[in-house]
Amino acid sequence: MKRILLFLLLLAVPAAALRAQERHDGPGTDQVPDPDATLCFAHRDTCDLFLDFYAARPDAGPCADSLRKPVVVHIFGGAFLSGRRDYPRDRVWFRQLADAGYNVAAIDYRLGLKGQKIRPDLSALPALLHAIEIAVEDLFAATNYLIDNAYDLGIDPDRIIVSGSSAGAMTALQAEWEICNGRPLAKSLLPGWFNYAGVMAFAGAVFSMDGRITYKQKPCPTMLLHGTADRIVPYGLITLFRNQFAGSDALAGKMDITGANVQIYRFKDAGHEIAASMLRNFPEELRFLEENAVKGIYRRVDALVDDAGIQDMGWRSFSARDLYKPKD
Numbered sequence: 580m581k582r583i584l585l586f587l588l589l590l591a592v593p594a595a596a597l598r599a600q601e602r603h604d605g606p607g608t609d610q611v612p613d614p615d616a617t618l619c620f621a622h623r624d625t626c627d628l629f630l631d632f633y634a635a636r637p638d639a640g641p642c643a644d645s646l647r648k649p650v651v652v653h654i655f656g657g658a659f660l661s662g663r664r665d666y667p668r669d670r671v672w673f674r675q676l677a678d679a680g681y682n683v684a685a686i687d688y689r690l691g692l693k694g695q696k697i698r699p700d701l702s703a704l705p706a707l708l709h710a711i712e713i714a715v716e717d718l719f720a721a722t723n724y725l726i727d728n729a730y731d732l733g734i735d736p737d738r739i740i741v742s743g744s745s746a747g748a749m750t751a752l753q754a755e756w757e758i759c760n761g762r763p764l765a766k767s768l769l770p771g772w773f774n775y776a777g778v779m780a781f782a783g784a785v786f787s788m789d790g791r792i793t794y795k796q797k798p799c800p801t802m803l804l805h806g807t808a809d810r811i812v813p814y815g816l817i818t819l820f821r822n823q824f825a826g827s828d829a830l831a832g833k834m835d836i837t838g839a840n841v842q843i844y845r846f847k848d849a850g851h852e853i854a855a856s857m858l859r860n861f862p863e864e865l866r867f868l869e870e871n872a873v874k875g876i877y878r879r880v881d882a883l884v885d886d887a888g889i890q891d892m893g894w895r896s897f898s899a900r901d902l903y904k905p906k907d
Contacts, residue, residue: 611667611670611671612633612670612671612673612674613670614631614632614633614665614670614673614685615632615633615634616631616632616634617629617630617631617632618630618632618724620686620720620721620724620725621717621720621721621724623689623717625689626687626689628686628687628688628689628717628720628721629664629686629687630664630684630685630686630687630721630724631664631665631670631673631683631684631685632682632683632684632732633673633674633676633677633682633683633684633685634677634682634732634733635648635649635677635680635681635682635733636677636678636679636680639678639679639680640679640680640681640869641680641869641873641874642680642735642738642873643680645735646733647729647733647734647735648680648681648682648733648734648735648738649680649681649682649734649735649738649739649740649776649868649872649873650681650682650683650684650725650732650734650735650738650739650740651676651681651682651683651684651740651741651742651779651868652683652684652686652718652721652722652725652739652740652741652742653669653673653683653684653685653686653741653742653743653744653747654686654688654714654718654741654742654743654744654746654747654748654750654751655669655685655743655744655746655747656743656744656745656746656747656748656854656855657690657745657746658692658745658746658811659690659691659692659693659707659710659711659714659746660690660692660693661690661693662690662746662747664685664686664687665685668855668857668858669685669744669857670685671858672857672858672861673685675858675861679865681740681868682732682733682734684721684725686717686718686721687717688713688714688717688718688750689713689714689717690710691706691709691710691711691712691713691714692706692707692710704788704822705788707786708786708788711749711750711753711786712753712764714746714747714749714750714753715750715753715754715757715764716764716768718741718750718751718754719754719764719765719768719769720768722739722741722769722773722775723768723769723770725739726739726770726773736773737776738776738872738873739775739776740775740776740777740778740779740868740872741754741755741775741777741778741779742778742779742780742781742857743779743780743781743783744781744782744854744855744857745781745782745783745811745812745851745854747783748780748781748782748783748784748812748854749783749784749785749786749812751778751779751780751783752778752780752783752784752785752801752830753785753786754775755774755775755778755798755799755801756785756792756794756798758773758774758775758796759794759795759796759797759798760793760794760795760796761795761796774799775799776799776800776872776873777799777800777801777802777867777868777871777872778798778799778800778801778802779801779802779804779864779867779868780801780802780803780804780827781804781805781853781854781855781856781857782804782805782806782809782811782812782827782851782853782854783803783805783812783826783827784812784813784824784825784826784827784830785824785825785830786822786823786824786825787822787823787825788821788822789821790821790823791818791823792823792825792829792830792833793833794833794834794836794837794839796837797837797838797839798834798837798839798841799839799840799872800839800840800841800867800871800872800875801830801834801839801840801841801842802841802842802843802844802863802864802867802871803827803830803831803841803842803843803844804827804843804844804846804853804856804860805826805827805828805843805844805845805846805853806846806848806849806850806851806852806853807828807845807846807847807848807849808848808849808850809826809849809850809851809853810850810851811850811851811854812826812851812854813825813826814826814827814828814845815828815829816828816829827843827845828843828845831843831881840871840875840876840877840878840879841879842867842871842878842879842880842881842882843880843881843882844860844863844880844882844884845881845882845883845884846884846886846889847883847884847885847886848885849886849889852889852890852891852892853889855890855892856889859886859888859889859890866878
């Protein structure tokens with residue numbers, strides 16, 4: 580019963596995550612870099628979708644001698660309720676990646692839970708799944724745009740890496756799960772030859788209403804970063820009837836079965852603040868990008884990280900009782 584109640588409460592977690600995500604900008608962003616271009620990659624009935632493009636420094640990174648560079652596609656967090664592609668802290672990180680030799684595309688996506696009241700019962704499951712699926716659909720649209728415009732943007736279409744924070748991490752991991760299992764979204768929206776060169780997920784999970792989460796094909800190289808005490812996106816595995824929510828700990832085990840090139844950084848007693856830890860973990864990210872994603876080196880990491888220096892954004896304090904508090 581305790582696990583069932585926990586699962587139901589997690590259905591409403593986006594409300595707490597939204598309030599937390601609004602504190603994402605934090606200090607250290609006085610000099611925020613601008614993108615090199617802002618491009619429209621898709622037209623939807625309700626909105627146009629844009630991406631901010633940061634061009635790779637030509638003489639840096641593992642592809643310094645190539646005119647075509649890898650690209651990191653980043654998906655912001657905000658619990659499918661809110662968020663934006665240009666958080667100041669993220670823009671600092673994007674420019675660091677670009678200076679290290681990686682193109683960056685920070686993308687919009689439709690917020691499927693915006694304006695909806697999420698109740699903590701089974702009726703919320705279809706709405707949650709729909710929000711994830713349309714986010715994945717928009718990620719695939721951005722991916723196709725980058726493939727189609729690879730020459731003009733200086734992108735290597737075989738080296739497209741996707742990263743995400745919180746809801747964005749869920750979208751990134753869900754997209755790779757769709758591809759590996761030949762599910763309808765991937766089959767209908769992506770070229771048959773395509774898979775991502777890597778995934779970096781900062782506090783993410785995969786959600787299924789079709790039973791146990793498995794991988795029919797080996798996933799692309801994957802880097803998972805998650806707090807072991809995260810109360811917003813589950814670190815472990817939650818199962819209720821045919822519904823399953825698999826966080827980083829569970830996904831690492833499922834990927835291991837396939838022989839995947841996977842790394843997991845388990846941040847001891849940390850909460851959801853790992854969703855915003857991109858700047859702090861930059862050296863590990865660069866090594867993953869160069870060795871695992873670009874060069875395809877099999878480099879397995881399973882690390883328990885005890886890091887007292889992680890910035891406390893107050894996200895650990897959010898619990899189910901906060902979900903229905905009116906916003907200040």
